Amino acid sequence: xxxxxxxxxxxxxxxxxxxxxxxxxxxxxxxxxxxxxxxxxxxxxxxxxxxxxxxxxxxxxxxxxxxxxxxxxxxxxxxxxxxxxxxxxxxxxxxxxxxxxxxxxxxxxxxxxxxxxxxxxxxxxxxxxxxxxxxxxxxxxxxxxxxxxxxxxxxxxxxxxxxxxxxxxxxxxxxxxxxxxxxxxxxxxxxxxxxxxxxxxxxxxxxxxxxxxxxxxxxxxxxxxxxxxxxxxxxxxxxxxxxxxxxxxxxxxxxxxxxxxxxxxxxxxxxxxxxxxxxxxxxxxxxxxxxxxxxxxxxxxxxxxxxxxxxxxxxxxxxxxxxxxxxxxxxxxxxxxxxxxxxxxxxxxxxxxxxxxxxxxxxxxxxxxxxxxxxxxxxxxxxxxxxxxxxxxxxxxxxxxxxxxxxxxxxxxxxxxxxxxxxxxxxxxxxxxxxxxxxxxxxxxxxxxxxxxxxxxxxxxx
Amino acid sequence: xxxxxxxxxxxxxxxxxxxxxxxxxxxxxxxxxxxxxxxxxxxxxxxxxxxxxxxxxxxxxxxxxxxxxxxxxxxxxxxxxxxxxxxxxxxxxxxxxxxxxxxxxxxxxxxxxxxxxxxxxxxxxxxxxxxxxxxxxxxxxxxxxxxxxxxxxxxxxxxxxxxxxxxxxxxxxxxxxxxxxxxxxxxxxxxxxxxxxxxxxxxxxxxxxxxxxxxxxxxxxxxxxxxxxxxxxxxxxxxxxxxxx
Numbered sequence: 256x257x258x259x260x261x262x263x264x265x266x267x268x269x270x271x272x273x274x275x276x277x278x279x280x281x282x283x284x285x286x287x288x289x290x291x292x293x294x295x296x297x298x299x300x301x302x303x304x305x306x307x308x309x310x311x312x313x314x315x316x317x318x319x320x321x322x323x324x325x326x327x328x329x330x331x332x333x334x335x336x337x338x339x340x341x342x343x344x345x346x347x348x349x350x351x352x353x354x355x356x357x358x359x360x361x362x363x364x365x366x367x368x369x370x371x372x373x374x375x376x377x378x379x380x381x382x383x384x385x386x387x388x389x390x391x392x393x394x395x396x397x398x399x400x401x402x403x404x405x406x407x408x409x410x411x412x413x414x415x416x417x418x419x420x421x422x423x424x425x426x427x428x429x430x431x432x433x434x435x436x437x438x439x440x441x442x443x444x445x446x447x448x449x450x451x452x453x454x455x456x457x458x459x460x461x462x463x464x465x466x467x468x469x470x471x472x473x474x475x476x477x478x479x480x481x482x483x484x485x486x487x488x489x490x491x492x493x494x495x496x497x498x499x500x501x502x503x504x505x506x507x508x509x510x511x512x513x514x515x516x517x518x519x520x521x522x523x524x525x526x527x528x529x530x531x532x533x534x535x536x537x538x539x540x541x542x543x544x545x546x547x548x549x550x551x552x553x554x555x556x557x558x559x560x561x562x563x564x565x566x567x568x569x570x571x572x573x574x575x576x577x578x579x580x581x582x583x584x585x586x587x588x589x590x591x592x593x594x595x596x597x598x599x600x601x602x603x604x605x606x607x608x609x610x611x612x613x614x615x616x617x618x619x620x621x622x623x624x625x626x627x628x629x630x631x632x633x634x635x636x637x638x639x640x641x642x643x644x645x646x647x648x649x650x651x652x653x654x655x656x657x658x659x660x661x662x663x664x665x666x667x668x669x670x671x672x673x674x675x676x677x678x679x680x681x682x683x684x685x686x687x688x689x690x691x692x693x694x695x696x697x698x699x700x701x702x703x704x705x706x707x708x709x710x711x712x713x714x715x716x717x
Numbered sequence: 718x719x720x721x722x723x724x725x726x727x728x729x730x731x732x733x734x735x736x737x738x739x740x741x742x743x744x745x746x747x748x749x750x751x752x753x754x755x756x757x758x759x760x761x762x763x764x765x766x767x768x769x770x771x772x773x774x775x776x777x778x779x780x781x782x783x784x785x786x787x788x789x790x791x792x793x794x795x796x797x798x799x800x801x802x803x804x805x806x807x808x809x810x811x812x813x814x815x816x817x818x819x820x821x822x823x824x825x826x827x828x829x830x831x832x833x834x835x836x837x838x839x840x841x842x843x844x845x846x847x848x849x850x851x852x853x854x855x856x857x858x859x860x861x862x863x864x865x866x867x868x869x870x871x872x873x874x875x876x877x878x879x880x881x882x883x884x885x886x887x888x889x890x891x892x893x894x895x896x897x898x899x900x901x902x903x904x905x906x907x908x909x910x911x912x913x914x915x916x917x918x919x920x921x922x923x924x925x926x927x928x929x930x931x932x933x934x935x936x937x938x939x940x941x942x943x944x945x946x947x948x949x950x951x952x953x954x955x956x957x958x959x960x961x962x
Contacts, residue, residue: 269906278910286889293862302865571863573893577910610904612897612911613765615854619863632765639767656763656771689905694912694940697731704729704736705754712740713754 261584263606268578271413281413282576288409289570291519292620299511309508310624313561316499317551323466323499324542330469331540334531339541344374347543351376351458351491354539355385358489360456366473366480367391368460369407369564370493370543373586376458388450390479392443399426405580407587408517408566413579447479457483459529461494461540462563463509467502470530471540474513474523481527491539492529496547497560509563512622516565550598555633559594561623568617568627574610583607590617594630597638605643608634721786722752723820725759725796725932732932735953739792739823742959746831753782761799765898769803776806776813784812788830789820792955794852794931795898797822802855822856823955824930828871833878840960841881845924846872847915847938848891849931858930862891872930875958882957885922892918896937912941920949927951 262270272278296302316323328338341347347370355363363380365371365387377387377398389398393410397403400422404410411419420434429442459480463472471492473480484490500509506526514520532538551557569575569589580588585596585604593611596604608631617627638644644652690696720743724736743750759779760772779800783789791797800820806813827833852858852872859870876882895901895911902908916938919927927949929935935951942949 265904265906268904272906272910275910282914297865299865573895573911574904574907577895577907577914609767609900610907612850612893612895612900612908614850614893614897616850616861616863616893619854619861635765635767636769637767640770644767652763652766652768652771656760656768656774689902690940692905693909693944694937695943696940697936699730702733704724704733707733707737708740708752709754712752 264578264582264584264610265606267582267584271579271582272577277415278577281579284412285570285576288518292516292567292570295515295519295521305508305512306622306624309512309622310561312500312505312508313623315501316497317557317560320496320499320551323501324496327464327466327469327499330466334469336469336532336538336540339539341541341543344545347374347493347541347545348376348379350541352380352383352385354489354491355456358455360489362386362454363456363458364388364390364450364454364483366457366459366475366483367394368458368493369586370460370495371458372403373545374543390447390450390483391475391477392440395443395447396422403581403586405588406566406569407564413581451482451486454483455487456489456491457487458491458493459484461492461498462513463500463506464494464498465503465506466499468530470528472506473527473529474525475527476524478525481525484529487536489537489539490529490532491541493541493543495543495545513563513565516567516620516622546599553598556594556598556630558625559591559630561625562591563623565622567620567622571616571620573614574612578610583610590627590631591625594627594634597634601638601641602643605638608638718748719787720748720750721783721789722750723756723783723789723791723796724752725791725793726757727936728793728932731936732953735792735932735955738953738955738959742955743790746833751786756782759796759799760803761796762898764799764803773807776804777809779804780806780809780812780816783816787819788826789816790823790826792823792930792953793933794822794849794856794858795933798851798855822852822858822930824858824872824875825856828874833875836875836878836958838878838958838960839880840957843883843885843923843925844876844957845885845887845919845922845927846876847894847927847929847934849929849934850893852930853891872954875954879957879960885919885924887918887922889918894934894938896934898933901937908937909941912937916941920947924949928954928957930954
């Protein structure tokens, strides 16, 4: 499954796990959030009905996306927002660049948008002489460390506070050894205030786009989206096509689910509605496809477009908690990333659907009831069919299928146990088998149940 | 009632005692048990690796061995779930559909079909119950911690009928152990770390035995316990439910 010259999930995870103390702490931090989510969701008696309602609203959106997008576009224009359509990440970046260039702007502040991470916007603009600052604290930390976010809601969850202190010392001139979160946050706040005051352009992501009214909603805890947008002369919003909801009243379902699922909060501190430009301000909204319509055309996988990016599946996923978000080598990591990424580049991300035990916890916490673990299973079939499994794996699987399908073949191959020990992948008894690195196998040389049964039960029927 | 006993390939080889306990337990309840000796594999190892299309022969062998029974019962939630979800046939789809509807994991067969209310079993030990994910989230053997729904637990109900057994409470009641079939070798580091953490939860809370309705999870946990020379043992739930002093 692994690609030449790039490390796959298993290899990156193995590297992360070497620091076991960090893994335990990472696992504990995310599990704590999963527990907060459990508590929050269980205070709402109709929680499961809410999830079902959200899932059905999104089913409606997916089935009627074309109409809702046209309605949304018309209402945006009515409200005085300029609408752009981008089919690819490159087109998206070109549009942003053109908007900024027309106003001779060379510095922009951004509030968290995973979509622009997916598009590689920062790098694109920086190559053209435009500086971008991520204003969410977590993303800001990741940016100064020149590392992508490891989690869609908690971008630097894999970093210890001491490491952040070190980064601040290097980049913001704080005292060496300072790692108190409150003090570090104050320093970042002061620095970012200055950024907000001096940037003429602000870009935000979009959590929900209301087709009925032509407004969009951005949910943050830090208020940084507002700070950027309110002080800007040019406000840009980038959104994936799937972020549409039909009516404003549907926010009453999604806003109740989003923060509870994400962090266990009843609601994010800010749910900001943007509808019209201020006097003298320009507002642009970019609708980005970037593979979403291709996913829409895959019946088994189109439900992945229901995702509201809460990150609950990451927090609950034991593989994610033990392996860290960066091991998924994709903007969106974790279980949801593993079903979205193969749509973007099946070869590059062929390892991700296999980075799961199919335990199913992800599907249970998903606020829009995406059948994530079923889709992981289906992606595995798809990836093998498309020829992205290694030839040794194909050969091994064919041999195993051939032998496992007939007891006569097993009989001629010798005792079942002997065959089993030599052929079943997680059992193969040699030093090269990863099973034995840290685990033993039970003794396979004893009499099998079948042998016992034939001797004792079949010959002496009761 | 004719019950076909399905013993998964790895159980047949590595855990014959659990297979015998399952057979004895079923016989004690008074049902007729048949064991087709030419059975092999449910096909899950191929299917979960993305090679579902190679499992066709396995499926047909399964159908030939088991279609005549009223019920099919096996001591492995994972294999049973695979059969329920994915057993199909190009040539005998009618029979495959029938089998998908009458295949049961041992615990659910005892509680849902036979409605067992008492057991003549004694097991005077501290026991930690490990939920296999396929048993829990696939077969719904117990309520899942993620959902806002009333609690229930079929294995706990049965374990409560065992004299002398003391169940230990875990910090994380239904977290995955990290076995995951081929995942256990293709993602060795993650798999082992997950297993170590599960083991620690049981040992920290005083378990002498870890039990489950799935031996695949237990094989993985046992491998870790054994390598670390732990005194804690794994035992399939059938062996506890069938245990007498």
